Amino acid sequence: MAVTIEKHATVGDAQRAFGGDAVYLGGGTILMREINAGLVQGRIIRSTDPVLKQIRQSGDGFEIGAGVTMSALANRAELAFLHPVVRAIGGPQIRNMATIGGNLFAEPPYGDLAAALLALGARLVMAGGQARPIEEFFRDRKRAGLITAIQLPRPRDNKSFAFRKVSRVKPKGVSVMSFSALLPRDAGRLRGVRIACIGLGPGPLRAFSAERALEDQVLDAASITRAAQLVTDGLEPPTDALASSWYRREVAGVHLKRLLERMI
Amino acid sequence: MSGTLTDQPMIDFRKEIFADERDDNLNEIGKPTRRQDITGHVTGRSPFYDDHLFEGLLHIRCVRSPHHAARVRRIDLSAAERMPGVVRILTGKDVPRNLNTLLSLLDFGIDDEPVLSTDRVRYRGEPVAAVIATSEARARDAVAKVVVEWEPLPHVLDVEEAIKPGAPVVLDVYPSNKFIYHGKYDHQKLRYGDVEVAFRQADHIVEGRYQMSPIEQAPVETCGAIATPEQNGRYACYSATQALFFSLAVSSKVLEVPSSRLHFIGGTVGGGFGGKVDSIHEPLAILGAMLTGRPCKCMWDREEEMQVGAPRGAERWYIKDGVLRDGRIIARSFTGYFDSGAYTRLSSYAIIKGVGHLPGPYTIPNVSANVYCVYTNRTPATAMRGFGITGVDFAIEAHMDKVADTVGLNPIELRILNAYRDGDMKAHRRLAKNCALIECCQVVAEKAGVKLSPAMLAASSRKGGGGDRARLPTNTATDQDGLVRGFQGGSYGRKGAKPASLPGLSQTIQSAAPMPAQTPPPATAPQQPPPRVGSMRFSSLSGFRRR
């Protein structure tokens, strides 16, 4: 087998070993597929550092270790706002393995949680200790480096964040598309709207046109209709085995509308 | 419906229907029973082919075409042979008889498919070499190092494009991209009565086009086989095949080894659904064992199963009906195209079976069909649950709804009106027996809450059939469209059974009592239908053979 596995006890050691063409193995649900298919060669880095499995409350938010699994997130009551997202990922086995850090690197049709983190305005803590906005990471995630934790602000109330996934197989199916919407309200008007999606472009991205249609507005039938109409403006939905670009454009507004209506 | 299924039987037996025909003193039928292999299944001990462990097992993986069609200019194995763990690499030269067609065992069709292609590939994923290595991973790594110089060729992926003049020829032995039936025609014909005359007498002409995409059987266990040397020059082969003796005979043929030297072990199959009859893996595994002297496993991974595993083939159907104002169908013609993919496998047979099924379970006095087995550069098609019937049944039943809509009848009533009844003559010139479509329609209507008219509720498969409806058409319009020259009659007909031929059919026609093409089937017949006894023996492969 033309891969070599290097196990490191601490994130620091893993960080020092990382570089060149080395790849990091987290929960395995992405990388092991490729190793099984012989598509990955060379150095594989993994770490057993317990810090990667920690969930900590910090100020008005959370710091979640990159190696925390979907199941672990689903078992934490204080992360209830994330539960609709993580419970919609994979089946029970996948949720016991797949990690929050790994989902950031998932290629379509995966990455529902990554898009939710984008909508929530997460910051990523790098192995060197510095934190950077998640948008920066998505600009060039191939060269991102090791991520040790995800900092997540807590949404103001349970009406301000919601998630909707469109899949053809239930209860376990991959996303044709999914939407995550953060709609903070200030005196009844929406301020700092963030809507992220997968399935409407090459990876998780924000639907800026829909965001602009809602910013400073009251969330009502009129503003929702407008956001739904504009949702794919500036986006290029792909054609793949799951759906055509045309289909995605046709239904994107319908699904965003259904999501936003739940948030009124 | 939470929990309801644990309380209710899953089958609703309607024993009041045909009660006098059934012997209910049966020991097994209608009674729950345990599978004899269930203990192995629930304990994880059922011996699937890959559940046999061998010391020193070698793994075979194929080098596959990335093109739909290409000429193989050169295969360079040198770098791959130097890879760690590589024991040997097979190419077509290593296969003693590198050409076969599955049904050649039944004398049906021309050998057209190599085990490992040497000069040309005809579908994406077609194998040209097979690496034998000490682990699956090493075999994969070495496959990546085989250099093949491809010269891509024009390809065709649609059945109707493939039969246009000037289309790329998929298989040289079938230059018009059509299988040759009975050594005579480039399609399978069905002629019964005269549809053209009847179309002119019809009140409505209803036409439709229907198609079905290929469907992968997708068994959870992928196809594969392990072969290992035994004593005295024999080889054991553990296989996932659904067709053990098929695989045995194919291996014996292409490896030029008497079947007495091959010991096949199978019968425990991790789902097949038709996808495990093609005998692809056994010859390669046995050849590997012969040439290396070690146990060899040849197994598809999931991607191969989906990409090169032969699916239920695509079909396209054109149906044209002549219908009277009251809903009776007096003529039905079909043009059908089966997408066989790049090789014949079982598609030619599927069509024989499908044409025997036309025009569906309905008594229609004039029927015509031209059905083509077409070669394209898609993955070869093969068996899958009811193949040959499923696609055209979908087309027929979708078309029945269209006819019902045209004449303004409830679709269930339209079916009862046209359903065959005991004693009716069917388009393949056999009398219908033990019919039950009318009763099925009545139960469906009841379950679906559809109100049927008193006449439809009173209809019975046992009443109104036979008589004039038992007669063959006075005139059957025949033609020689699609006649080909230069082919032997090498179909299933060769082994003594008389092949279907036009003179044979015209004799039948002359001896039959007259029934004018323009006469629609009468609602009732004076003659009693034959008694409903026994089951009809009808071989779908050798369709015309008498009992």
Added chain:
Amino acid sequence: MAMKPVTFILNGEPKAAFTEDGQNLLDMLRRGVADLSPKYGCAQGSCGACTVLINGEPQLACLVLAESVEGENLETTAGLGRAGLHPLQEAFMQRFAAQCGYCTPGMLMAAKALLDINPRPTRDQVIEAISGNLCRCTGYEPIIAAILDVAEGRQAP
């Protein structure tokens, strides 16, 4: 190539095997310690036929790096009902919940994981619990019925 030793508990018994770099747990269980009950279906995490329990959690052996189970507690169908059949096995037999039998070991482990933490699941919870396991033969209903039978105590534990 260097082989790494791995030790773990399998169905209550200590086991040791050598693993090559990159080898997955499914391959190590089947070829390394001859536990043939987990099955290969996809090596992609799609079918669930290789489901095993690691410290009580159902995971996909095809996507677990073999060396990462060092010291862990593994359960497979081979260890189910060593002293007589497990109620789930009885129920699967009774309900005709297996046809070809290939998905059955994975299905049983997914079901066991559910009942171990939730002995009285609803039908929806049963469906959710086996949603990572494909069955191409049964249409799932007999499997759901079998698991519910055990949950409702129709099969004596």
